Amino acid sequence: MSSLYKHIPSVNDALDALTRDSYFSELPRPLLKGLVNEFLDVCREEIRAGLIAEPDALALEALLPRMSAHVRAKSRPHFRRVLNATGVVVHTNMGRSLLADSAIRAVAEACGHYSNCEFDLSTGERGSRYSHVEELLCRITGAEAALVVNNNAAAVFIMLETLARGREVIVSRGQLVEIGGSFRIPDVMTKSGAILREVGATNRTHVYDYEGAINEETAALMRVHTSNFRVVGFTREVSLPEMRALGDRYGLPVIEDLGSGTLYSLENAGLHGEPTVQQVVEQGADVVSFSGDKVLGGPQAGIIVGRREYIERIKRNPINRAMRIDKMTLAALEATLRLYLDMDLARERIPTLRMITMSEAALKSRARRLADTLRKVLGDRVAVALKRGFSRVGGGAFPEYDLPGTLVSVTTEEISIPELRQRLLDTDPPLVARIEDDAFLLDPRTLDSREFGMVAAALRQALDMQ
Incomplete structure (x- = not known):
C-alpha cells in the first residue's frame, strides 16, 4: 500500500x-x-x-x-442560476422577480462604465441619484414626490423614524403583520422610535376605534396592507377614504404600507383585492411605501411616494444614506419604470407581469412543448404527462388566489421521486419543482421556453448520477 x-x-x-x-x-x-x-x-x-x-x-x-x-x-459559484419550475412567480427564495431585458442591459451598462449616478449633466455639478427615477415615479403614480431606499422594510422604518419618532402611530390590530424573515410591523415600529397604538379587534376595526385613540401624542394614522394573508368572514377595516377624512379632521398624515405593491391592475387576470399604488395615492394617502422586486417586477428596492412635504423630510433624514440604493438598482429601476409609461408594453416585457397574466391556452401550448422536449431527450427513461394545476403569484401577494394552468408530470422507475428531486439540486444548473401524487411536476409558467432544453438536460444529469 x-x-x-x-x-x-x-x-x-x-x-x-x-x-x-x-x-x-x-x-x-x-x-x-x-x-x-x-x-x-x-x-x-x-x-x-x-x-x-x-x-x-x-x-x-x-x-x-x-x-x-x-x-x-x-469551483462552481455558490450564488448561481436555478431553473424555477415551481410555478411561484415571485419566488422569494430564488431571487423574486426577473428583470426585463431592457433592465438587464441597463445594469450591464451601469456596471461596465462610469455613469452620471450623482452627476448633473445639465450643470456639470454634483446631482441627486434620486432624480433618475423620481420624475418617472411621480408621473406613473400621481404623487408629488418620491424616494427610493434599499427595500420596503427600510422604507417603512425611515418613514416612521422621520415622521413619528417618540410619538404614537395608530394601527389596526388586524394589520400588525409578520412577513418572511420575521419582519414584524410592531418590531420595526419599536426600532424606529415610534410608539405603537393598536386599536380595534383582530377581525373588525372601525373609524371610532381610531378616533378614540387620537391624542396630543398622535403623529400619524397608518394602514398596513396584509399582503401575505387574509382575514375573511365577519370582518371590517377602515377604508383609505375614511382614514383620509379622519386625518383631515385632526390634521394627521395617513401612511400606507402596501407591502408588495403594484403599478399594474391585475383585475383582468382574475386577481382582486390588491389596490394599485395609483389608486392609493388618488384616495389620499400622504405617504405610500411598496417593494420594487415583487409584483412591480423590478430590482430590490423600497419605493416611497407621496406629498412633497413629507418626502422631503424623509430625504433629509441622515439614516437615508445608510439605506440608499446603488447604481445597479437605479439603472434597473429606471428601465423598469419606463416600461410602465405604456401599461400594455409593461405587461408584455416585464417577466413578472407576463407570467402572472399568461393565458391558459398559452400555458397549455408551452406545457406541450416542454413535454415534447422531455420525451425527445429522455425517451422511455421517464413517463411524461400533462395535467391541470395551479401556480402562485408569490412574494406575499394574492395569497388566496391560484393561477390555473397546465403542468407537466414526470415519473420514472429508475429512482424514487424524492431522490430525483434531491439529485436535481446538484445538476448544472439546479432544477427546482414540486412533488404531488408521487410525480415530479414542472410548471411552464415560470420557465422560459429557452430553458426547456436545460430542464431536459438537468433531468438526464440527475438520472445518470451514481
Whole structure:
C-alpha cells in the first residue's frame, strides 16, 4: 500500500493537465490548487481503504476525468442560476422577480462604465441619484414626490423614524403583520422610535376605534396592507377614504404600507383585492411605501411616494444614506419604470407581469412543448404527462388566489421521486419543482421556453448520477 502513494501525480503536473482546458485556466490559481490537493487527498483515502490497489489507477491520464469533474463541481459559484419550475412567480427564495431585458442591459451598462449616478449633466455639478427615477415615479403614480431606499422594510422604518419618532402611530390590530424573515410591523415600529397604538379587534376595526385613540401624542394614522394573508368572514377595516377624512379632521398624515405593491391592475387576470399604488395615492394617502422586486417586477428596492412635504423630510433624514440604493438598482429601476409609461408594453416585457397574466391556452401550448422536449431527450427513461394545476403569484401577494394552468408530470422507475428531486439540486444548473401524487411536476409558467432544453438536460444529469 505504501508504495502506491508515490504514484500519486504531483500537484504541478495535475495543474498543468487541468489548465489545458480553458474553463480551468480561467479559475484563480489558489482556488484551483486547493481543489486539486483536495482531490489528491481523496485518492490517498481510497488507497488506505483498498479502493485503489494498482499503480495504473493513479496515472494522471486515468485520474484526469474524475479530477476534472471534482474540480468543476467544487469551483462552481455558490450564488448561481436555478431553473424555477415551481410555478411561484415571485419566488422569494430564488431571487423574486426577473428583470426585463431592457433592465438587464441597463445594469450591464451601469456596471461596465462610469455613469452620471450623482452627476448633473445639465450643470456639470454634483446631482441627486434620486432624480433618475423620481420624475418617472411621480408621473406613473400621481404623487408629488418620491424616494427610493434599499427595500420596503427600510422604507417603512425611515418613514416612521422621520415622521413619528417618540410619538404614537395608530394601527389596526388586524394589520400588525409578520412577513418572511420575521419582519414584524410592531418590531420595526419599536426600532424606529415610534410608539405603537393598536386599536380595534383582530377581525373588525372601525373609524371610532381610531378616533378614540387620537391624542396630543398622535403623529400619524397608518394602514398596513396584509399582503401575505387574509382575514375573511365577519370582518371590517377602515377604508383609505375614511382614514383620509379622519386625518383631515385632526390634521394627521395617513401612511400606507402596501407591502408588495403594484403599478399594474391585475383585475383582468382574475386577481382582486390588491389596490394599485395609483389608486392609493388618488384616495389620499400622504405617504405610500411598496417593494420594487415583487409584483412591480423590478430590482430590490423600497419605493416611497407621496406629498412633497413629507418626502422631503424623509430625504433629509441622515439614516437615508445608510439605506440608499446603488447604481445597479437605479439603472434597473429606471428601465423598469419606463416600461410602465405604456401599461400594455409593461405587461408584455416585464417577466413578472407576463407570467402572472399568461393565458391558459398559452400555458397549455408551452406545457406541450416542454413535454415534447422531455420525451425527445429522455425517451422511455421517464413517463411524461400533462395535467391541470395551479401556480402562485408569490412574494406575499394574492395569497388566496391560484393561477390555473397546465403542468407537466414526470415519473420514472429508475429512482424514487424524492431522490430525483434531491439529485436535481446538484445538476448544472439546479432544477427546482414540486412533488404531488408521487410525480415530479414542472410548471411552464415560470420557465422560459429557452430553458426547456436545460430542464431536459438537468433531468438526464440527475438520472445518470451514481
